[in-house]
Each structure stands twice: as structure tokens, then as C-alpha cells.
Amino acid sequence: MTQQIQQAIAKLEETMRSIGVLDFSGEVQLLEWSKSTSRDGPKIKFMMQDDDSVLPFEVATVKKGKMAGQIYHVFAIRVDDLPIKTNESEIIALEPAAKQPNRLAQAMHTDGYFRNSKLWTGMEIAEAYSQLDHKSYVEKLPCCGTKFAKHIACNGDVVGHHVKTSANSGIRIKPPHWYLVPLCHNHHMTWAHGSHAGSATHEDRHDLLLPHAVALTANQMKVKAKKIMGISSLSEITIELLDAFEEEIFGEAGNKYEDFK
Incomplete structure (x- = not known):
């Protein structure tokens, strides 16, 4: 990939991030493709660089039955130097490069580093990402x-629904915006706040909505943290970058990952 292409990609990424519409940018490897059949449309399958690259898509809707999946606009830029076989219906793909996993990133994932409410509070105090920022983000999601409630039809504008727990709310006290999930008006009033058969149960709130709310917040915390550290993937993180990040957010580095120095 030439320097000119790298600069063009970096400029495009910066523009998309500045207006808050970039969900993912990174290299992927082509695994397979298929043309339309009588039962299905054309498909292309890619392999991501690491598990961290999949996170932006974990909170998206996937196609299942009659339910449509999330729609993305994709720019495809070829960055390897291998020739394309133009006389055959096949494209040569790169072999997966041997890559050592980042043990620090793995430890942070295992510990739920970005799911920690202490980090969420710190990010807001440091004015890196506020609850109002998160509310605006959630209400733009489908x-x-x-x-979670396919038996109820979607109808109306999407609003942020607060997922209550005994730990984050009380009498006349709403949970923080960190615990928002996007629901249309019909799902919000009929399912989440309904009291009839088919309404959300305690299990629905605890086992479905709460993990979804936490995942949305954790993912945004990760996005903002990577931006502060100047990296595009957690596979690039070092203990020095993490320490500098925590010093900026908390005023001091207080993580437990000293063994990774």
C-alpha cells in the first residue's frame, strides 16, 4: 500500500470519526464469496484481524428469518500486492499472518476493564465521554x-430506555444514562413498561437488556479510550499507553497490570 493511499485512508477515517459515523475501519482478509442463488443473495465473507475488531458488530442486528440485518456502507480498498486472476472466478487471498496475541489486551478483556463503572465516571469527569454523549449515541441506534421482543412490532421514534437494577436506581431515582438501550416507542411503552402478558419480565431485564446496555457503554468507552491512546485496535496497546491513559482520566495510573511492563 502506497503512502498516498495510507494518507487518503487516514483522512477519510478522521472525517468519519469527526461526525460520529465510523463503526469500524481496519484491514480484513477475503475468505470466500458466492453469487446469488434462487434462495439467497450474493455473499462475501471476511476474516477480521482480532476479536477486538468484531466488537462494533456485536451490538448490531443480524439477519435472521424475516428480520433484516444492520445495513452498512462499505469502502473496499485493496492493500496487498498480489495479482488478481482476471481469467478465473477466483481472487487470491493473503494467508493469515502469524500474529502473537496481545496479552495485556486479553487480560483487560477478561477483567471487563471497559465494563467498570469507575472508568465510566472517570471518563465523564475528564470530559472524555459524558452520559449526555452516550444518550445521544444510543438514541441514534436501531x-x-x-x-429481544420479536412478538411486538416496531413503531415510532427510538428513545433511550433506562434498565433499572437494585444497584443503579431507587425511589424516584433513574439509573444513569450508562444503562440505556434503544427502544422504539412501541417497544418502550408496550414491552419494557408494559404490565400485561408478553411484556418484559424480570429475566428479560436482567438477562437481556442489562447486558446489552453494559455492552453498549463498554464499547463506546473502548472507542474513546483507543482514540485518546492514539491506537486503532487494542492489539496495539502497551502498559505505557494504558498508564498514560489512566493518568489523563484519573490523575494517576492505578491498574493492576504491572506484570506486563
């Missing part, structure tokens, strides 16, 4: 009721 209704998650299509995933």
Missing part, C-alpha cells in the same frame, strides 16, 4: 426490541 431499536433492540426487534432482537
Whole structure:
């Protein structure tokens, strides 16, 4: 990949991030493709660089039955130097490069580093990402009721629904915006706040909505943290970068990953 292409990609990424519409940018490897059949449309399958690259898509809706999947606009830029076989219906793909996993990133994932409410509070105090920022983000997402309550039709504008727990709310006290999930008006009033058969149960709130709310917040915390550290993937993180990040957010580095120095 030439320097000119690298600069063009970097400029495009910067523009997309500045207006808050970039969900993912990175290299992927082509695994297979297939043309339309009588039962299905054309497909292309890619392999991501690491598990961290998949996270932006974990909160998206996937196609299942009659339910449509999330729609993305994709720019495809070829970055390897291998020739394309133009006389055959096949494209040569790169072999997966041997890559050592980042043990620090793995430890942070295992520990739920970005799911920690202490980090969420610190990010807000440091003005890196606020609850109002998160509320605005969530309300731009598609209704998650299509995933969790398919028996109710989507209808109306999407709003942020607060997922209550005994730990984050009380009498006349709403949970923080960190615990928001996107629901259309119909799912919000009929399912989440309904009291009839088919409404959300305690299990729905605890086992479905709460993990979804936490995942949305954790993912955004990860996005903002990577931006502060100047990396595009956690596979690039070092203990020095993490320490500098925590010093900026908390005023001091207080993580437990000293063994990774």
C-alpha cells in the first residue's frame, strides 16, 4: 500500500470519526464469496484481524428469518500486492499472518476493564465521554426490541430506555444514562413498561437488556479510550499507553497490570 493511499485512508477515517459515523475501519482478509442463488443473495465473507475488531458488530442486528440485518456502507480498498486472476472466478487471498496475541489486551478483556463503572465516571469527569454523549449515541441506534421482543412490532421514534437494577436506581431515582438501550416507542411503552402478558419480565431485564446496555457503554468507552491512546485496535496497546491513559482520566495510573511492563 502506497503512502498516498495510507494518507487518503487516514483522512477519510478522521472525517468519519469527526461526525460520529465510523463503526469500524481496519484491514480484513477475503475468505470466500458466492453469487446469488434462487434462495439467497450474493455473499462475501471476511476474516477480521482480532476479536477486538468484531466488537462494533456485536451490538448490531443480524439477519435472521424475516428480520433484516444492520445495513452498512462499505469502502473496499485493496492493500496487498498480489495479482488478481482476471481469467478465473477466483481472487487470491493473503494467508493469515502469524500474529502473537496481545496479552495485556486479553487480560483487560477478561477483567471487563471497559465494563467498570469507575472508568465510566472517570471518563465523564475528564470530559472524555459524558452520559449526555452516550444518550445521544444510543438514541441514534436501531431499536433492540426487534432482537429481544420479536412478538411486538416496531413503531415510532427510538428513545433511550433506562434498565433499572437494585444497584443503579431507587425511589424516584433513574439509573444513569450508562444503562440505556434503544427502544422504539412501541417497544418502550408496550414491552419494557408494559404490565400485561408478553411484556418484559424480570429475566428479560436482567438477562437481556442489562447486558446489552453494559455492552453498549463498554464499547463506546473502548472507542474513546483507543482514540485518546492514539491506537486503532487494542492489539496495539502497551502498559505505557494504558498508564498514560489512566493518568489523563484519573490523575494517576492505578491498574493492576504491572506484570506486563
